[in-house]
Amino acid sequence: MTRKTGNVERVVCANDHARKARVQPGDTVADAYAGCPDLLTEPQDNIREARLLGALHIWADRYSPRIALDPPNGLLLDVTGCAHLFEGEQQMAELILRETEDLTVVTRIGIASTLRAARGFARHGTSTITITDPDREHAQVDGLPVAALDLKTSIETDLRRLGVTTIGELRRFKSAELARRFSVHLTSALDELRGHTHDAVVPSAVVPTFAANMTLPEPIGRLEDVTGILERLAERVCQKLCDKGYTARGFRLTVRCVDTGDHHLSVGFASPTRTVTPILRQFARPLDQLKIEFGADWMRLLALDTGLFNPHQIEAGNAAQAQQEAVDQTLTTLGNRIGFDRLHTPRPGPGHTPEREMMFAPAVDALDWTPPTDLITYPRPEIAFAPERVRVDSPGRAPYAFTWRRDSYRVVTVKGPERISPVNWDDPNTKFEARVRDYWRARTECGRLFWLMVFPKHPDDGCYICGEFLREPRLSLLRA
Amino acid sequence: MRTKHELMSTLQDIRSRVGLVSGQDFPANEDSIRLDSAAPIAAARVHEVTGSLRTSLALAVVAKATGRVFWIAIGGRSRCLRARSLRPYFDPAHLILVETANRDETLWAAEQALRCRGAGAVIIDIDKGPDLSESRRLQIAAQVGGGIGLVLIRRHAQSSACQTRWHCESEEGAESDWVWSLTRNKRGRPRAWFVRGDPPEHLIHPPDLCPSLENPPIHAPIRFTTHPRSLVSGAAA
Numbered sequence: 001m002t003r004k005t006g007n008v009e010r011v012v013c014a015n016d017h018a019r020k021a022r023v024q025p026g027d028t029v030a031d032a033y034a035g036c037p038d039l040l041t042e043p044q045d046n047i048r049e050a051r052l053l054g055a056l057h058i059w060a061d062r063y064s065p066r067i068a069l070d071p072p073n074g075l076l077l078d079v080t081g082c083a084h085l086f087e088g089e090q091q092m093a094e095l096i097l098r099e100t101e102d103l104t105v106v107t108r109i110g111i112a113s114t115l116r117a118a119r120g121f122a123r124h125g126t127s128t129i130t131i132t133d134p135d136r137e138h139a140q141v142d143g144l145p146v147a148a149l150d151l152k153t154s155i156e157t158d159l160r161r162l163g164v165t166t167i168g169e170l171r172r173f174k175s176a177e178l179a180r181r182f183s184v185h186l187t188s189a190l191d192e193l194r195g196h197t198h199d200a201v202v203p204s205a206v207v208p209t210f211a212a213n214m215t216l217p218e219p220i221g222r223l224e225d226v227t228g229i230l231e232r233l234a235e236r237v238c239q240k241l242c243d244k245g246y247t248a249r250g251f252r253l254t255v256r257c258v259d260t261g262d263h264h265l266s267v268g269f270a271s272p273t274r275t276v277t278p279i280l281r282q283f284a285r286p287l288d289q290l291k292i293e294f295g296a297d298w299m300r301l302l303a304l305d306t307g308l309f310n311p312h313q314i315e316a317g318n319a320a321q322a323q324q325e326a327v328d329q330t331l332t333t334l335g336n337r338i339g340f341d342r343l344h345t346p347r348p349g350p351g352h353t354p355e356r357e358m359m360f361a362p363a364v365d366a367l368d369w370t371p372p373t374d375l376i377t378y379p380r381p382e383i384a385f386a387p388e389r390v391r392v393d394s395p396g397r398a399p400y401a402f403t404w405r406r407d408s409y410r411v412v413t414v415k416g417p418e419r420i421s422p423v424n425w426d427d428p429n430t431k432f433e434a435r436v437r438d439y440w441r442a443r444t445e446c447g448r449l450f451w452l453m454v455f456p457k458h459p460d461d462g463c464y465i466c467g468e469f470l471r472e473p474r475l476s477l478l479r480a
Numbered sequence: 481m482r483t484k485h486e487l488m489s490t491l492q493d494i495r496s497r498v499g500l501v502s503g504q505d506f507p508a509n510e511d512s513i514r515l516d517s518a519a520p521i522a523a524a525r526v527h528e529v530t531g532s533l534r535t536s537l538a539l540a541v542v543a544k545a546t547g548r549v550f551w552i553a554i555g556g557r558s559r560c561l562r563a564r565s566l567r568p569y570f571d572p573a574h575l576i577l578v579e580t581a582n583r584d585e586t587l588w589a590a591e592q593a594l595r596c597r598g599a600g601a602v603i604i605d606i607d608k609g610p611d612l613s614e615s616r617r618l619q620i621a622a623q624v625g626g627g628i629g630l631v632l633i634r635r636h637a638q639s640s641a642c643q644t645r646w647h648c649e650s651e652e653g654a655e656s657d658w659v660w661s662l663t664r665n666k667r668g669r670p671r672a673w674f675v676r677g678d679p680p681e682h683l684i685h686p687p688d689l690c691p692s693l694e695n696p697p698i699h700a701p702i703r704f705t706t707h708p709r710s711l712v713s714g715a716a717a
Contacts, residue, residue, distance in 0.1 A: 322597070322598070323547055323548070323597070323598035324598065325598070326596050326597040326598035326599075327548050327576075327596060327598040327599065329596070330550075330592055330593055330595070330596035330598070330599070331576070333592050334578060334589055334592055334593070337588075337589075338578070338579075338580060338581070338585060338589065342578065342579040342580070343576060343577070343578055343579075344558075344559075344576070344577040344579070345573065345575060345576055345577065346561065346563035346566075346572050346573075346575055346577070347563070347573075348563065348564070357562070357564055358562060358563045358564060360559060360577065363576045363577070368573075379565075380562055380564060380565050381562060381565060382535065382539065382561070382562060382565040382566060383535060383560050383561065383562070384560055384562050385560045445652065446650060446652055447649075447650030447651045447652050448532065448533075448650045449650075467560075467562075470533060470535060470536040470539065470657070470658075471536065471657035471658065472657060
């Protein structure tokens with residue numbers, strides 16, 4: 001495995017054969033090839049490795065209920081009270097080793113009474129399986145190299161310069177001196193390693209995967225056949241969801257074509273679902289557009305965005321519920337065709353300036369509307385748009401006449417101004433937000449009511465039109 | 481024989497049913513009585529609105545509608561609506577804005593939204609009005625769903641199958657806020673209203689143009705199933 005750091009491609013991981021040929025992690029790839037011309041290298045793929053670790057996490061659930069991930073390549077199992085189920089720690093470790101060999105995964109195992117010690121023995125121990133003896137654990141830990149403390153490279157180098165290679169050699173120094181010279185991280189790591197301070201395994205729950213796949217003896221290409229397979233897959237996935245009490249907000253179908261490889265089709269749902277019919281209905285269009293020329297021989301349906309099913313009683317004749325269901329169905333249809341990111345619902349924004357007074361949340365799964373505390377004391381227009389500059393025909397504090405979009409308007413009355421001062425954390429380069437602005441409500445001769453913006457400190461910067469009132473705002477409205 | 485007092489109370493009753501703000505320039509003649517029953521903005525129908533203040537009519541209709549409101553427009557056009565200022569009209573939390581990419585997508589989304597039984601009103605913001613076949617499709621969808629379809633036309637309307645067509649402008653001299661003129665009506669005469677958006681209790685009381693929302697629609701929703709193939713074979717036969 002190689003990774004490019006800076007300008008150099010370096011070996012990050014090597015197997016036993018490579019190590020025999022004196023290829024070490026940290027060598028440049030050019031040096032490694034010079035020493036071993038038959039070397040096979042592959043760039044590191046972090047995403048695939050993370051997926052493998054996730055899969056091993058699910059697999060390791062059979063040994064212990066408390067498992068934490070130790071990325072990039074470690075699993076921490078809290079085996080307290082589990083080892084006797086496998087007839088002892090040694091037998092358990094051997095079993096894990098055998099089973100991972102079947103999975104073609106090379107494993108090193110360390111079992112110790114503290115988390116750091118177990119990690120240290122697994123990563124830096126001399127043999128594949130290291131199990132500490134509780135009576136002489138301190139002596140065993142003392143034999144570990146300093147690298148087992150997982151410190152910064154600079155600290156490790158400094159320790160090596162002092163002639164310290166193993167943890168036992170650190171006993172020569174007072175811990176206060178170590179903390180002063182190398183930071184408290186060193187001493188706290190030492191305490192955790194020796195079990196003086198508690199360092200528990202923080203288990204992470206396995207995210208259950210709900211998927212079904214099907215390998216076909218012969219490639220299929222007709223739409224009805226593909227839909228039939230999808231139906232069988234959907235039935236299996238929905239059964240799994242029902243068994244565990246889960247629902248899904250989306251599904252991904254992978255169709256592996258003989259010639260063109262994998263095609264991923266995804267659908268989403270506005271409300272959680274675990275029934276077959278809506279899945280088939282939403283997949284109808286993407287499947288129709290999929291081009292299978294020489295047939296597909298493998299399909300997989302995966303439930304995305306799963307969550308626990310929230311049971312609720314269906315009330316007959318509940319109009320609001322029926323309405324919500326109908327709206328959810330429409331949102332699903334619209335979202336799958338034009339994209340869920342294009343369905344919005346307005347929500348109050350975090351500020352009171354015209355730019356911040358409201359925002360648009362995704363219509364699917366939007367939070368409830370919380371009425372904002374009304375800091376706005378001036379009426380705001382029903383329709384607002386990005387400020388557009390108008391030509392001022394007759395200047396004033398607010399213009400007496402202006403031309404906008406090739407139409408001339410004569411202002412009859414103006415009301416205002418609403419003055420908005422900039423806040424000091426606004427970006428001073430933005431044109432409108434970082435200046436003092438005056439907003440005027442101007443009624444034109446034709447009866448339209450515009451929202452005009454001028455900069456009182458920069459009168460030469462012209463006048464902008466920012467919105468339109470549909471009617472004269474009454475003052476009683478402000479106390480709403 | 482009715483007394484004068486009775487007649488006055490009947491007139492008052494009609495006025496309140498029509499929902500007029502008192503003092504509005506609106507003669508209580510024969511037409512005004514028919515306004516209530518004729519229901520110019522009927523549910524399960526598609527209507528068109530032109531003019532620079534077309535949004536005002538849309539907001540007034542939405543204020544009367546029950547259920548969710550879909551506002552369909554190309555790109556970010558629907559984002560010009562300010563939720564805070566819409567509160568006097570209706571609860572903006574019920575508003576769903578749909579951003580489409582082009583005219584075809586707008587019409588498709590409008591059809592889907594109109595088909596939805598939970599949609600009280602569907603507002604379609606469009607450049608050029610729908611033509612005869614497009615508006616017919618919208619009409620059929622509206623009959624399935626039972627909500628009001630309102631097409632806001634920016635440029636010009638085409639000849640279409642809409643139930644009514646309105647032109648909304650402001651009035652010179654500003655006696656009222658809006659002038660709503662009914663320029664085309666399938667079930668009645670064209671006329672005009674001078675409307676004032678006066679909020680006595682922070683609310684707007686436009687004339688009750690959609691009374692049928694509370695009652696079942698005049699025309700029962702029709703269930704349509706389209707079979708394009710059978711149509712083709714029928715034509716061949």
